[in-house]
Amino acid sequence: MVYRGPYRVRVEEKDRPVIEHPNDAIVRVTRAAICGSDLHLYHGMMPDTRVGMTFGHEFVGVVDEVGPSVRNVKRGDRVMVPFNVYCGSCFFCARGLFSNCHNVNPNATAVGGIYGYSHTCGGYDGGQSEYVRVPFADVGPSLIPEWMDDDDAVLLTDALATGYFGAQLGDIVEGDVVVVFGAGPVGLYAAKSAWLMGAGRVIVIDHLDYRLEKAASFAHAETYNFAEYDDIVVHMKKITDHLGADVAIDAVGAEADGNLLQHVTATKLKLQGGSPIALNWAIDSVRKGGTISVMGAYGPMFSAVKFGDAMNKGLTLRMNQCPVKRQWPRLFEHVRNGYLKPSDIVTHRIPLEHVAEAYHIFSAKLDGCIKPLIVPSAA
Incomplete structure (x- = not known):
């Protein structure tokens, strides 16, 4: 998914992301979602949203490649990635304020990094794509529990x-x-x-x-x-x-x-x-x-x-912006015990190649759309 200006998004072929730092991972996306806050970008209302950017801060997938210093995840792992990009070691991360990380966003002193959410939030490409680069791969991603399916897991990454x-x-x-x-x-x-x-x-x-x-x-x-x-x-x-x-x-x-x-x-x-x-x-x-x-x-x-x-x-x-990973232990228990079924609010599952239509449906509130998921395109 590539941003081409307000109300204009399309699917284009981009270079496959590569390992840029020893602690990076490359994740093959199996589920992504469109968030209501993505509409601020789509409507051209977020500063420094640059043409060519890929949106998507809610995604899960399979680790495809890891940098040489990554220890906590490996190729083939199913992982869920919080929307926060954070270092895990600065003053704020040490206090669990992952959304306020001091080391991942040179453009702001308040918010840390967010995948696919303009250069105001660090300029990281997001997960409405086939592959995404995940920095600080030993800190952000977590293994998806075996009993949790992707449709539920992707909704724990933000919403x-x-x-x-x-x-x-x-x-x-x-x-x-x-x-x-x-x-x-x-x-x-x-x-x-x-x-x-x-x-x-x-x-x-x-x-x-x-x-x-x-x-x-x-x-x-x-x-x-x-x-x-x-x-x-x-x-x-x-x-x-x-x-x-x-x-x-x-x-x-x-x-x-x-x-x-x-x-x-x-x-x-x-x-x-x-x-x-x-x-x-x-x-x-x-x-x-x-x-x-x-x-x-x-x-x-x-x-x-x-x-x-x-x-x-x-x-x-x-x-505050949610420090996502702090919420996961208790949310895992609520989901496993049946108190929450995250995917109950999903109304649409749309292939990546039709992402422009997905944005239109979600933005215009068509077809009773509450939460659209982006699924991999058919081979």
């Missing part, structure tokens, strides 16, 4: 781990009312995970009925379509004894569609990280002293966030 992390950041205690903004894959997983952490009531807000239906069936959540209310915040107060939710989870981030101003400032000036509508709804919808968890994707923003309201309400705001 499920991020949704679970979002629920973790909410500091949910038994009986809490939790509201999740956004019924995309991450929001669905966050809502499902909230129950595992003791929530007494889980509410999901979105504007697409088919996604809300999935939130009801998959995450067993109460659902509300914000388009049907004059003010969704007022409605939230009404259904929570006029107090607000205990925890609000922003699984939307900067809207990937964007409005005209955002498109102009993003594609022309590379300034706009998006609109904070969902974040402001979260600030307004949570009770005084409540907690807001943010793991929706944001860039630099010049739009007004209601920070004064958050301060005066005594809110706790917690956020």
Whole structure:
């Protein structure tokens, strides 16, 4: 998959990636996915997204080649690769903050490296391809458990781990009312995970009925379509004894569609990280002293966030890109025990050669698309 400009992606033949460092591995991709945050790239709203780049930060595969210093994986191993590129040894990695690695991204001091997510995030080609180079192969990849299939494993490389992390950041205690903004894959997983952490009531807000239906069936959540209310915040107060939710989870981030101003400032000036509508709804919808968890994707923003309201309400705001590998041990147990079946939200499996159509379907919300997987092209 190669980026050719906003709304233009295609399949092209590129050079097969090669070992560039003794700790690299080359992985033959068996499953990849398109993430909602990929749409920021697809729509031309992410700074320094360069023509010729391959997207895809959710992928699993089989190790095809390893550098001379790699010890933890070998040729033929089935591996899952977290979306974070990280060194494993810097100040931040030593504290488990893999998404904030200090050594893998010369272009930013905040976020570490991310596969297939522009040069702002390090310029690493992603996994919507036949092969991908995986740096720090002794640190990032993990063996896929024998009992786990690829369709489930690929969703642990970002979407499920991020949704679970979002629920973790909410500091949910038994009986809490939790509201999740956004019924995309991450929001669905966050809502499902909230129950595992003791929530007494889980509410999901979105504007697409088919996604809300999935939130009801998959995450067993109460659902509300914000388009049907004059003010969704007022409605939230009404259904929570006029107090607000205990925890609000922003699984939307900067809207990937964007409005005209955002498109102009993003594609022309590379300034706009998006609109904070969902974040402001979260600030307004949570009770005084409540907690807001943010793991929706944001860039630099010049739009007004209601920070004064958050301060005066005594809110706790917690956020980060998910340090994926930290989540895996407990998520493996939840999947193995049947509490989570990640692939239940997959709606489409599309061969790599049709990746342009996959982006169109996902971006335009066609055919009830919730989560598309990219599978190897037929020989």
